[in-house]
Amino acid sequence: MDERYSRQKNLxxxxxxxxxxxxxxxVGGLGGFSSLNLALAGIGTLILLDHDVVERSxxxxxxxxxxxxxxxxxxxxAAERLKDINPYVEIIPIEGRIGEVNIPQRVDVVIDGLDNMEARFKAEDFALSHGVPYIFGAVEGFMGMVTFIDKGTKRLEDFIHKFPEQIPQVLAPTAAFTASIQALEAIKYLTGKGDLLRNRLLIYDALSTNFLEVRL
Incomplete structure (x- = not known):
């Protein structure tokens, strides 16, 4: 067990x-990659919430x-795949939508793997009402964005109107990169490492290979 995490134990x-x-x-594009990263890192319990079925698209x-x-x-x-990847992580699958099902387990942080704003507002409300942070992530084409939201920061309603909702065009590398930032924010928060993206919206433009940090 110790050997499994030997390359990160000093981090x-x-x-x-x-x-x-x-x-x-x-647990689609963002949620799939973030859950994979966190399973590899050895998070104790991953609670997966989704209502959808797999489609070819x-x-x-x-x-x-x-x-x-x-x-x-x-x-x-998703639960089966993640358990196969790391059998030492407890995986709890819950079928349903945020705000419509009970989450009986303790939650320390909520990660956004969603693709519509109505559900994101509900996920944010759930997190803040339980006194835990919400890590927002979104992708569109070659761009991704991430921020860390808790009771001391701006909320989605304060800035998300700048990004009109639409059916996104998404590439796997953009989703993977964005979800990796989300997973890192969760790991930093849980272990007390580094500076979190509080009141900072990190935007990555893959076409120009530029990072933009927007102060919220």
């Missing part, structure tokens, strides 16, 4: 990660699914 507290419960709302960017999974519930397939 973060494995004990803190092992004790953590992370809720990932949506998902397969260009949703790393946990295969052709043979089409038509099956994402949350159960």
């Amino acid at each position: 973060v507290s494995q004990e803190k990660l092992k004790k953590a419960n992370v809720l990932i709302v949506g 998902n397969l260009n960017r949703q790393v946990l699914y295969r052709e043979s999974d089409i038509g099956k519930k994402k949350v159960y397939i």
Whole structure:
């Protein structure tokens, strides 16, 4: 067990990660990559929440699914794949939508794996009402954005109107990169490392290979 995490043991507290419960709302593009990263890191418990089924159009960017999974519930397939990747992580799949189902487990941080604003507002409300942070992430084409929201920061309603909602065009590398930043924010928060993206919206433009930090 110790050998599994030997290449990260000097970077973060494995004990803190092992004790953590992370809720990932949506296990599609963003949620799939963020849950994969956190499972590899050895988060103690991953709670996966999703209502959707695997569609063929998902397969260009949703790393946990295969052709043979089409038509099956994402949350159960994701749980199986992640458990296979790291059997030492507890994976709890919950089928449903945020705000409509009960989350019986303790939650330490909520990660956004969603693709619509109505659900994001509900996920943010859930997190803040439970006194835990919400890590927002979104992708569109070659661009991704991430911020860290808690009770001491600006909320989605304060800035998200700048980004009109639409059906996004998404590439797997953009989703993977954005979700990796989200996972890193969660790991930093849970282990007390580094500076979090509080009141800072990080935007990555892959076409120009530029980072833009917007103060909120």
